[in-house]
Amino acid sequence: MDLLRLSPVPATTHGASRTITDLALILTIAAVSIAANALLFAIPITTTLLGTVATGCTALAIVASLAGALSAQTNNPILGPVLVIPGAAPILQAALAQSLTILAGLTLVYAGLAWFLWPHALGEAS
Amino acid sequence: MKTNSSTGSVDSAPPWRPLARRVTLWATIASWLALGYLVWYVAPDWRGVADVSAPYTRKILFYHPASAWATFLAYFLVFSYSVAYLNERDHRYDNPAAAAAEVGWFLNTLALATGTVWGTVEWSRTGQHPLATVYTEPKVLVVLVMWFTMSAYLLLRRAVRDPDDRARLAAVFGILGFAGAPLSFMTSRILQTSLHPDIAGPGANPDAAVGPTVGAVIGFSVVAFSLLTIHLWLTRWTMLDIADTANDPDDPEHQHA
Numbered sequence: 514m515d516l517l518r519l520s521p522v523p524a525t526t527h528g529a530s531r532t533i534t535d536l537a538l539i540l541t542i543a544a545v546s547i548a549a550n551a552l553l554f555a556i557p558i559t560t561t562l563l564g565t566v567a568t569g570c571t572a573l574a575i576v577a578s579l580a581g582a583l584s585a586q587t588n589n590p591i592l593g594p595v596l597v598i599p600g601a602a603p604i605l606q607a608a609l610a611q612s613l614t615i616l617a618g619l620t621l622v623y624a625g626l627a628w629f630l631w632p633h634a635l636g637e638a639s
Numbered sequence: 640m641k642t643n644s645s646t647g648s649v650d651s652a653p654p655w656r657p658l659a660r661r662v663t664l665w666a667t668i669a670s671w672l673a674l675g676y677l678v679w680y681v682a683p684d685w686r687g688v689a690d691v692s693a694p695y696t697r698k699i700l701f702y703h704p705a706s707a708w709a710t711f712l713a714y715f716l717v718f719s720y721s722v723a724y725l726n727e728r729d730h731r732y733d734n735p736a737a738a739a740a741e742v743g744w745f746l747n748t749l750a751l752a753t754g755t756v757w758g759t760v761e762w763s764r765t766g767q768h769p770l771a772t773v774y775t776e777p778k779v780l781v782v783l784v785m786w787f788t789m790s791a792y793l794l795l796r797r798a799v800r801d802p803d804d805r806a807r808l809a810a811v812f813g814i815l816g817f818a819g820a821p822l823s824f825m826t827s828r829i830l831q832t833s834l835h836p837d838i839a840g841p842g843a844n845p846d847a848a849v850g851p852t853v854g855a856v857i858g859f860s861v862v863a864f865s866l867l868t869i870h871l872w873l874t875r876w877t878m879l880d881i882a883d884t885a886n887d888p889d890d891p892e893h894q895h896a
Contacts, residue, residue: 579815583808587798596795596812599788599819602780615829619822626818633725634811636804 528578528631535581536574543570561611568616569608575623576600582634652880653731656873663870670863674701674856682856696760701856703753705864706746710785712868713743714817717792721813724806733806734883736813737796738875742868744789751782781824788816 520527543566550556577597584593600623607615678701686694716739724732758773773779795812799805 576815579811583795583812586804586808587795588800589794589798592791592794592798595787595791598791599784599816602784602787602819603822603825606777606780612829622818622822626815630811630814633807636807 524632524635524637525628527635528582528627531582532574532578532627535578536571539570539574539577540567561613564613565608565611565616568613568620569604572604572616572620572623573601575620575627576604579627579630579634582631652877656877660870660873660877663866663873667863667866667870670859670866674860674863677701677856677859682853683850696757699753699757700853701860702864703750703757704857705860706750706753707782708861709864709868710743710747710750710782711820712865713739713746713872714785714789714820716872717743717813718817721810721817724810725814728807730802730806733802733809734879735872735876736810738879739872740789740792740796740813741875742871744786744793745871746864746868747782747786747789751779751786754779754782778824781820785820788819792816 547556547558547562547566551558556562577593577600580596580600581593584590584596604616604619607619678698682698682701684694717736720732720736720739723729724736755770755773758776758779759769762772762776763769774783792809792812796805796809799808
């Protein structure tokens with residue numbers, strides 16, 4: 514964390530890079546899961562399904578990366594999943610209903626919040 | 640007001656707080672005595688009414704909405720003081736946020752418990768266990784999400800030792816967590832049909848409309864719960880300030896052998 518803070522770039526950039534890395538990981542897992550489900554259970558891959566997964570994963574990556582930054586600074590990294598729950602709940606609710614509009618709205622809200630909170634989460638803002 | 644940067648302790652309390660605590664204490668006692676009288680002697684007694692199977696459970700109506708409202712009030716205090724802390728990095732905003740979270744967690748538990756009792760008796764879906772009916776209800780899920788949020792906030796505070804880091808991380812989570820509750824509320828309200836009756840406000844269900852007497856008692860219970868919330872919050876805030884001062888190594892009066 515100290516090395517991260519010493520890097521000569523704004524904290525928001527750290528947040529964005531961490532979020533993009535997490536998003537790549539989540540999307541890879543989602544792609545493998547969708548492919549496995551399509552093969553094993555003959556689930557049709559529709560544009561709605563792909564859009565829901567892509568938008569939901571983006572929102573989840575934003576929230577989970579920020580919660581990860583918070584839990585990494587505690588003595589108890591297992592706190593991470595607990596901190597994700599409040600942010601992830603509305604994403605899961607909208608994803609279960611396959612509502613792309615609400616998911617897109619949630620993604621925008623969380624992206625705006627993350628933009629404001631990342632510098633504070635890393636202790637850079639004063 | 641001065642703050643000690645090494646411990647985060649607040650050196651003096653706001654001058655209005657002792658008076659506010661005293662006023663809210665007596666107002667809370669008076670309002671709760673009045674609420675008890677209104678609930679048991681003025682509000683309708685549903686015993687003997689044909690379609691009411693559990694008349695005493697219906698009395699929960701006078702406590703459940705108010706406890707949910709008080710939870711939102713406490714959490715709004717957490718959110719407000721978290722924003723203030725991040726803007727000014729002043730420790731005088733940290734203890735009120737922590738105190739509001741503790742009070743909010745207690746009220747949230749109360750709202751969840753009363754809602755569960757109400758739902759298991761009043762709601763039913765064919766072939767489903769009553770608890771499953773209650774905990775698949777969108778509004779109950781929102782209250783449950785809030786309960787997890789408050790629990791996570793309190794766990795986060797206990798997991799960080801450094802006062803500056805603790806206040807900063809808790810403030811960040813206070814804002815992120817507060818955003819989750821209304822978003823979850825809106826999402827579930829837009830997407831699903833609900834068994835939960837909306838007795839007042841925009842989109843209220845006409846079938847769930849209550850009479851003027853019941854409405855007035857519910858309104859009064861909201862006032863009583865708000866007073867209780869404010870008093871508990873002020874008291875807990877005072878206790879946290881005292882604990883900080885007692886742990887301050889720079890204060891010679893509080894150094895123990």
